[in-house]
Amino acid sequence: MNPSAITFKPNQKKSYPILADLLTKAELNIFQDLLHEWTDTPTLDLLLDNWSNHRDKADSMMIIKQNVSLLLLNVSSLNRYFIDAINLVDSMQPPIVVLNGTHHDENSVKQFISHFFNFNVFSMKGSNVFGGVLIAVHKSIRSQRVAKFNNLPNIIVLEIGSDTDMFQLVTCYSPPAESIPLDLFDRLLQHNPNSIFTGDLNAKHSSWSKSIENRKGRALFNWLSSSQAHTSLEIINKYVPTSTRSTATIDIIIAPTHMSSKSFSVLATIGNDHHPVLWHPSFKMSSTVHYYPIKRTRWNLLEVFLTCTGLYWHKLATSMSHSVAFFVLYERFLSLCVSRLTTITFRKTIRPSLPPHIVVMIDQKRRYLKSFRQTRHPYFARVLRDMAKLIQKQLFLHKRKSWLAYCNSLNDCDTTAFWKKAKRHFISKSAPIEGFIANNEIAPSPMHMCTIAKLYYEEQFSSHQFMQSETEIEANNADIEIEEALRNKPPIPIQITYQHLRRSVASLKNKNSTGIDGISNRIIKLLPPNHLSIILSCLNNFAVTLQTPSHWHVAKMILLSKTKSKVIAIDETRPISLLPCFLKII
Structure with a gap:
């Protein structure tokens, strides 16, 4: 089966049983549009290109100009x-x-x-x-x-x-x-x-x-x-x-x-x-002075949609022999599917959620404040003062109630679970980097900053110069012997079972950080059983053929600041590497 073939119209006459009661009206409309795109687009490549354009548009909306x-x-x-x-x-x-x-x-x-x-x-x-x-x-x-x-x-x-x-x-x-x-x-x-x-x-x-x-x-x-x-x-x-x-x-x-x-x-x-x-x-x-972009991904719709499309991907994987080319296509589908189910909305303000009765009291206080500014009447001054004290008291009670509810959620009998939840309060975050100091000037442009980082870390990560020392010669000879032994007598391929795969997926942390492939741990943990079986067959095929996708050997590097300053020199940064998440479950 060719993904670019004109015959791509998977299950266009098949009905999908969806529990609509579990979805809101907005989610139901989004899911219907997604199913129409899946069934009506002529080719898979065209569908993924359309979703790629949707992702680029959403990324541009996050950087709004006002x-x-x-x-x-x-x-x-x-x-x-x-x-x-x-x-x-x-x-x-x-x-x-x-x-x-x-x-x-x-x-x-x-x-x-x-x-x-x-x-x-x-x-x-x-x-x-x-x-x-x-x-x-x-x-x-x-x-x-x-x-x-x-x-x-x-x-x-x-x-x-x-x-x-x-x-x-x-x-x-x-x-x-x-x-x-x-x-x-x-x-x-x-x-x-x-x-x-x-x-x-x-x-x-x-x-x-x-x-x-x-x-x-x-x-x-x-x-x-x-x-x-x-x-x-x-x-x-x-x-x-x-x-x-x-x-x-x-x-x-x-x-x-x-x-x-x-x-x-x-x-x-x-x-x-x-x-x-x-x-x-x-x-x-x-700028986000007047409007704040809010990014939201419909994770529940992703899980439902992946379940509906499992049969098509199973057939495509079989026809392409669970090869590396298929898996690269499958990874692209997962990444773009998340982007398709991500929407950007704009809000005038970002505020913590409060109980409705406190919101009503705050609105009432604003009306009293407006009346006082217009009239300067002592009655509104007195009411405004009493209302401010009452709101302050209600906010204190709400915060105390929320804190007690959070403390009760901590399991003090399970030490591991307790510290796993409580450690987030002790993690220090590094300041975002807004510019590099180079040649006594500040480089705030992202392109200029990337160029400075590339020149600095390329030198550090460059290949080690072969000095022909005894240790290096011995190590090089050992590498040659190992390669020749593996070539003459290949090892018995490992056999990954479904239980092994489920256990590896369950051990992943529920994070949204992605590697160069755009796949996060959260996406993998949401995959339904029919998709995990496809991944299992691909991994076993990789073990037999000793081949993996080439981008699995490429890491995405992110720089963190060693100091609390936002404008720093390049030597005051430390790099972290984000590997593709599928590589972590092998």
Whole structure:
């Protein structure tokens, strides 16, 4: 039987008895679509190609690109307007927040970091008491300081995004009595032409402001018009006052033309003497600020579908003599079948599951909070305070109940089972690697990181150089003798029984990590008996012919960090090798 033959329509007239009561309506629809694809697709190769496209599409959905927004504000003392600034950011929900004039109060910065725990916050002190800058970037967007421009008063330089999305974000507070550091701006453009400049520059010019021009405004205008690199820059928020004391536009956003967008708004003041500026750039970035991709595999449908297709694979295995070529095809089918039953959905938030009565109380508290903000009535303040205490008490009771239920599930009479379940609390996880330090520069691109790792570990894993020492000569002669003996008198093939196979499969850990073949332990443990019999025949055939799939001798290497840092040198990593899971049951 040829998998590519046009005659591939397995059991197209056969009905499959399915216990529909055990499936939800959504699962039943997915399973019906899967059966239609299995019975109506002309060839097996075409079916697997379609499932491969489905897998690629699902992988691309996990890396979603969303429109981002940037909020710029001279807060005029973060300590004084802390609550107002927090409420503004919470209401606008921008993934990038730029604050000038923080007066660099360390306690306020710590409170800001504590409140926005899902943001990476960078701060820098100013050159006078009115200075100080801060940038907060949502943690779903990769961000890091540019080392060569670190520790400059009133200036923060960040690299935002990765690969093609990467750009340089600069904020600068320029006091009225100081000059704008235009020579530094030139160095920043040389480092990365895709640079966005933000901040309170105190520069007034008729090209972007309705107020009277000043010396700093003329200097900035001349700089923007001085060269081709500068003329590609554009001021976004023109002719809309950002100062409450005049018609001046001094809080400015400057971006390259290809990244610029006229979609901006100047918001109402939070009580200080500057207006916030909210800008929506034209580009999109990989981010989960507004939507989180949720990946879900229907494992129960996989088990049912494999049972239904067992007869076809048994016939195909027999016709192909349980050969290596068949097993490679079968492995591809299992891997792509899991991908076909994996769906991606998007949620606005990820929260731990709570009992319905607590969810209702939280919604009610939000309504009271909204009413209090609108009216400032003492009644809503009192009810809000009582509701907060009640929710806190209910959450405490729920957590205690959950913890007691978990503790009761531990079998203290069985030491092995107890530690098998309890050890997960003592396992330390290594930090994800976001970049490699090479030649005093950070390489955040995945392709660049893979190149660095390849060059480093290829040298370590290269073939041992034959030095012609006595030990090496003796070992080489022994290898030749063993190969010749096996060739002249092949050993008796081992006979694997079904019980041996079942015992090996049961001993596998229930993990989702895969080798280069895309098969995990969990998939193998879900295989029904009719599929295990096919695998048993193939393994016994491998033992007789002394042949195995070539990819079984290739490991997938993953690097783990030896430190808690996310940006490390390549020699601070340790590799682990993931072998194909079918190799583990032999």
